[in-house]
Amino acid sequence: MCFFYSSFDFSTDHFEGDLYGSVKMTLTDNSKYPVSSQPPLGPVGSQANAAVSVAAGTHANANKEAVHHWDINDSMLPMVSRFDAFQEWPNGHCRFVYSVELDEARRHASGWAMRNTNNHNVHILKKSCLGVLVCSLDCSAPDTGDKVHLRPAICDKARRKQIGKPCPNSKCAGHLELLSCRGHCGYPVTHFWRHVSGAIYFQAKGVHDHPRPEVKASAEARRQHQNSKQQKRLQARAYQSKRRGRQLSAERTAKRQRVSQTSSAVLCSCPPFECTCSQRANSASSVTSGQFQSWVEAATDNSDSYMPNSYMPATSESMPAYNQNTVMNECRVSPSMKTEMSDSKQLPVGSYPIQPRFKVTHSPIRTPLTSLSRSVGHTNLNRNFDLDYSDKIPVEEWTITKRRSQCEFESHFDRSVYSPGKQQDSMFYRNRQVTYSTIYSGGLPSLPYDSYNTPQQHRPPSDGFNLGTSWPGRHPRGSPSMEYSWEHCSSTSSSSKPMENRDLTGRQGGYRDSSSWSSDHESRPSPIAAATRTTLGDVCCSFPPKHTPLREPIKMDIHDDVKPCPAVLDNYPSKTRLSNPPDRVPSSVSPCFLELKSSTNVLKGVSDSETNLNMTDSDRHDSRKSDYHWLRFQEPITPTPTSFDRDPFPFDPMHTNNSTKGPRAEMQIPCMQNCDYDANLIPVYGDQAGSSTTNGYLSVAICSSLSPASLFSLSLSLYLSLFISIYLSIYLSI
DNA sequence: AGATGCGGGTATC
DNA sequence: GATACCCGCATCT
Ligand SMILES: [Zn+2]
Ligand SMILES: [Zn+2]
Numbered sequence: 195m196c197f198f199y200s201s202f203d204f205s206t207d208h209f210e211g212d213l214y215g216s217v218k219m220t221l222t223d224n225s226k227y228p229v230s231s232q233p234p235l236g237p238v239g240s241q242a243n244a245a246v247s248v249a250a251g252t253h254a255n256a257n258k259e260a261v262h263h264w265d266i267n268d269s270m271l272p273m274v275s276r277f278d279a280f281q282e283w284p285n286g287h288c289r290f291v292y293s294v295e296l297d298e299a300r301r302h303a304s305g306w307a308m309r310n311t312n313n314h315n316v317h318i319l320k321k322s323c324l325g326v327l328v329c330s331l332d333c334s335a336p337d338t339g340d341k342v343h344l345r346p347a348i349c350d351k352a353r354r355k356q357i358g359k360p361c362p363n364s365k366c367a368g369h370l371e372l373l374s375c376r377g378h379c380g381y382p383v384t385h386f387w388r389h390v391s392g393a394i395y396f397q398a399k400g401v402h403d404h405p406r407p408e409v410k411a412s413a414e415a416r417r418q419h420q421n422s423k424q425q426k427r428l429q430a431r432a433y434q435s436k437r438r439g440r441q442l443s444a445e446r447t448a449k450r451q452r453v454s455q456t457s458s459a460v461l462c463s464c465p466p467f468e469c470t471c472s473q474r475a476n477s478a479s480s481v482t483s484g485q486f487q488s489w490v491e492a493a494t495d496n497s498d499s500y501m502p503n504s505y506m507p508a509t510s511e512s513m514p515a516y517n518q519n520t521v522m523n524e525c526r527v528s529p530s531m532k533t534e535m536s537d538s539k540q541l542p543v544g545s546y547p548i549q550p551r552f553k554v555t556h557s558p559i560r561t562p563l564t565s566l567s568r569s570v571g572h573t574n575l576n577r578n579f580d581l582d583y584s585d586k587i588p589v590e591e592w593t594i595t596k597r598r599s600q601c602e603f604e605s606h607f608d609r610s611v612y613s614p615g616k617q618q619d620s621m622f623y624r625n626r627q628v629t630y631s632t633i634y635s636g637g638l639p640s641l642p643y644d645s646y647n648t649p650q651q652h653r654p655p656s657d658g659f660n661l662g663t664s665w666p667g668r669h670p671r672g673s674p675s676m677e678y679s680w681e682h683c684s685s686t687s688s689s690s691k692p693m694e695n696r697d698l699t700g701r702q703g704g705y706r707d708s709s710s711w712s713s714d715h716e717s718r719p720s721p722i723a724a725a726t727r728t729t730l731g732d733v734c735c736s737f738p739p740k741h742t743p744l745r746e747p748i749k750m751d752i753h754d755d756v757k758p759c760p761a762v763l764d765n766y767p768s769k770t771r772l773s774n775p776p777d778r779v780p781s782s783v784s785p786c787f788l789e790l791k792s793s794t795n796v797l798k799g800v801s802d803s804e805t806n807l808n809m810t811d812s813d814r815h816d817s818r819k820s821d822y823h824w825l826r827f828q829e830p831i832t833p834t835p836t837s838f839d840r841d842p843f844p845f846d847p848m849h850t851n852n853s854t855k856g857p858r859a860e861m862q863i864p865c866m867q868n869c870d871y872d873a874n875l876i877p878v879y880g881d882q883a884g885s886s887t888t889n890g891y892l893s894v895a896i897c898s899s900l901s902p903a904s905l906f907s908l909s910l911s912l913y914l915s916l917f918i919s920i921y922l923s924i925y926l927s928i
Numbered sequence: 929a930g931a932t933g934c935g936g937g938t939a940t941c
Numbered sequence: 942g943a944t945a946c947c948c949g950c951a952t953c954t
Contacts, residue, residue, distance in 0.1 A: 302932085310933055311946080319933075322945090349930050350948080381945075410931090417930080 264289065266318055266386040266397040277393070283406060284385070284398045292394040299394040302387045306375075307346045307407050311384070322382040323375035323400075324348070326407040329361040331368030344416075345407035346372060377403045 264272050266289075277293040282305040284290065292299035302308075308321035327344035334341055342361060347353040353372075361368040375382040378400025388395045408416075 310931095312933095312935065312937095313944090314935075316934075347930070348932070352930060414930090421929085 264395075266388050266395055271388075271390055271393075271395055274393070281396075282409075284396070285383075286398070286401050288398050290396045292396060294389070294392055294394055296394070299387075299396070302385075303410070304385060305406060305409055306383070306385075306402060307348065308385050309348050317388065319387040321385040321387070323377065323384070323402060324353070324382070325373045325375040326404050327356055327370045328373045328405070329363065329366060329368040330371045331361065331366055333361060333363050333366035333368055335363065336365065341405065342366075342370075343405045343407055344370060345410065345413035347413075373404045375400075375402055375404055377401045 264270075272291065274291045277296070278290040280292060280296050280298045280303075281288075281290055282298070282303075284304070284306075294300060302319060302321065304321075307324040307326070309324050311320045311322045313320040324346040327342070327346050329342040332341065342363060344356070344362070347356055356370055357372055359370045361370060377383040381400070383398060383400035383402050386395075386397045386399075388397075407413075
């Protein structure tokens with residue numbers, strides 16, 4: 195049996211060298227470059243070296259590696275001198291910068307089964323983890339002891355087929371189940387891809403709480419193998435059914451011959467005016483016309499090419515001719531027709547227009563593959579399993595608890611950021627002036643980017659792998675018990691704007707998205723102030739369900755790798771507090787821990803220089819649609835059309851995509867004045883989603899881009915034009 | 929058939 | 942307003 199087994203050890207899988215939270219990268223002179231600047235590097239080879247040399251000439255310690263922390267949403271992204279090698283299994287909060295030369299990066303590939311997620315941001319591709327397919331009985335290979343870890347199909351439809359299929363282990367009676375990913379505050383781990391100026395930026399959020407699936411190549415090979423086996427089975431079935439049909443047709447033909455000899459009437463079951471007997475009668479009589487049997491055979495054999503699912507043998511030797519029309523259509527032809535047709539049958543084999551006369555849609559060989567469709571709607575919820583210490587416990591409950599206990603020992607911290615002992619980490623903390631983090635029941639001062647790594651949790655994780663399954667007992671809605679309540683990861687998350695999930699609003703980036711200051715340009719604090727501003731990290735529980743607001747603030751030292759969540763188990767849903775709590779978890783402490791949330795990038799303010807905001811004249815008169823204006827604000831180097839920017843055409847107000855229907859009206863209006871006092875382009879964007887997402891920025895941008903003088907002149911011109919039009923209309927009417 | 933990306937839309941908070 | 946997710950479509954392999 196060929197199926198994928200893999201060894202999985204939670205204690206080691208998340209700590210694979212620098213894969214874990216690797217944010218380290220070599221920087222050139224300027225630690226950041228605006229995404230609007232020139233490409234940081236070209237190919238990894240010569241230009242990379244050149245960049246290094248430039249840095250060496252300007253800085254004494256230019257060769258010293260610096261650690262930079264960026265976010266996928268930053269308006270300023272680091273300028274790397276060396277691209278990262280592709281990481282097939284990124285885990286933890288990590289970031290990489292890949293070269294566009296990397297095919298895997300271009301394809302946004304990953305060892306994890308990542309599916310596309312609509313974040314309504316065409317510039318940042320978001321993917322979420324689908325988890326892994328496991329055996330419902332958690333069987334192990336008899337020889338190696340490895341578990342079944344199949345790769346979930348990315349396609350929803352195909353994934354539905356997978357669920358419930360028999361375990362690939364022939365000796366196992368179990369079936370495949372989806373072990374969903376909850377590695378990111380209970381939600382699937384997310385990957386973000388962004389193509390900027392010749393580099394591909396990758397960011398992962400969350401730690402997978404499940405084994406690795408089989409690699410894609412293995413899954414594809416397995417699929418092909420299964421397909422070929424299925425094809426062979428179908429071929430065999432088709433051949434057998436054809437043999438049966440042939441025997442049946444011979445019997446019926448003989449019977450019909452007897453009938454036609456005694457009856458002169460012509461009875462046809464074809465619909466009126468649609469009788470096709472004249473076309474089929476030739477073959478209908480062919481069985482009895484031995485002299486024409488050869489071409490009938492040929493026609494029958496050839497007809498197989500029109501029946502892709504029939505899998506009939508293609509040669510006349512292997513499949514002698516038989517007349518399927520007698521099965522499909524009970525036609526009876528008159529002797530005169532037979533005579534006429536006898537002439538047509540004189541055609542040579544090769545010149546006869548062979549038609550796909552036979553449609554075997556009713557043939558058993560076209561029977562749907564019930565083995566593939568029977569699993570629709572199957573979930574891995576609410577079922578009992580014979581497991582070691584969780585007998586009679588629904589598997590998901592058991593899984594959650596188990597995974598929680600494991601994650602307890604696996605730190606959900608971004609180790610490259612938060613783990614102590616590294617020089618660069620200390621620098622990072624000093625730069626941010628973060629000395630401790632506190633969680634309040636009443637909220638914290640909101641910080642930019644303060645919730646990037648903690649998704650908003652309005653919903654329970656989708657156990658059904660986004661297949662519409664439920665999460666019974668955990669959803670807050672309709673549940674009077676606070677045990678099931680889901681809290682935001684942070685009480686401040688409502689004021690933050692994780693931008694990778696938003697359409698072009700996300701591209702606002704940098705200080706512009708800081709909740710500590712408004713979008714008013716003039717009220718923007720100075721970059722230095724932003725850089726030196728003391729910030730507090732934010733802490734959230736690493737796992738759902740989030741605790742109810744804590745009564746006491748919890749201090750957390752940044753050097754604490756993991757701090758157990760002080761919430762007592764009573765705050766947890768009773769269902770997750772199993773009668774057999776996972777080992778290594780003290781019963782008095784929640785099986786989760788506090789997590790220092792990723793905070794703002796302190797360098798952001800420093801590197802957001804005013805020059806980066808300058809807009810060229812071409813930008814100002816760019817005729818593209820409004821959101822692209824802002825794109826150029828970010829990226830004046832017009833990127834080559836990629837999957838992130840497939841709209842090279844000018845703005846077309848008549849285009850359906852630019853219609854004014856619904857909430858898209860505002861953002862679709864091209865901004866006519868995209869600069870403010872300082873000739874800085876005001877972001878004009880909007881949500882492309884049809885939902886209730888942010889839409890009102892265009893008006894804000896337009897209003898904020900008008901100085902009092904321009905407002906006066908504009909209103910004056912409006913009044914003037916109005917006056918002229920009224921005057922003209924009156925004059926013309928007279 | 930499935931992978932992949934895009935995007936409209938909904939549910940929920 | 943923000944987020945996760947569903948679903949259909951298009952394109953490509
Ligand atoms: Zn099994
Ligand atoms: Zn995962």
